[in-house]
Amino acid sequence: MIHRWKKYQELLEARRREIAEELASKRAQIAIERGGDELDRMRNFSERELAIRTIDRLSALLAQLDLALERIREGTFGTCRACGRPIGARRLNAVPWSSLCLPCQEAADRGDLEAA
Numbered sequence: 669m670i671h672r673w674k675k676y677q678e679l680l681e682a683r684r685r686e687i688a689e690e691l692a693s694k695r696a697q698i699a700i701e702r703g704g705d706e707l708d709r710m711r712n713f714s715e716r717e718l719a720i721r722t723i724d725r726l727s728a729l730l731a732q733l734d735l736a737l738e739r740i741r742e743g744t745f746g747t748c749r750a751c752g753r754p755i756g757a758r759r760l761n762a763v764p765w766s767s768l769c770l771p772c773q774e775a776a777d778r779g780d781l782e783a784a
């Protein structure tokens with residue numbers, strides 16, 4: 669069962685490493701000592717804000733990747749968590765960490781889907 673998803677597992681793990689590295693460098697970036705003149709401080713401030721938003725986004729993605737890897741281990745990967753149908757290969761190739769099939773994702777985006 670795990671072997672069946674090996675391609676995705678490797679893809680997810682590679683992506684996970686990339687994101688973990690990016691997160692570490694963003695975190696280092698916001699830890700940088702502030703200094704300089706007023707303009708520098710203002711620029712640092714907006715760069716910090718941007719870095720913080722990026723960290724939030726990357727952290728959320730990292731959590732999704734972890735969940736997807738967990739689903740591979742549990743054997744529920746590739747199955748829609750809302751309707752239980754297989755998630756299409758095209759969708760998995762586009763978004764390997766998705767846990768909803770396309771129709772369910774669209775319903776969720778419209779707000780029609782009860783949280784599964």
Ligand SMILES: [Zn+2]
Binds near residue numbers: 749751769770773
């Ligand atoms: Zn579905």
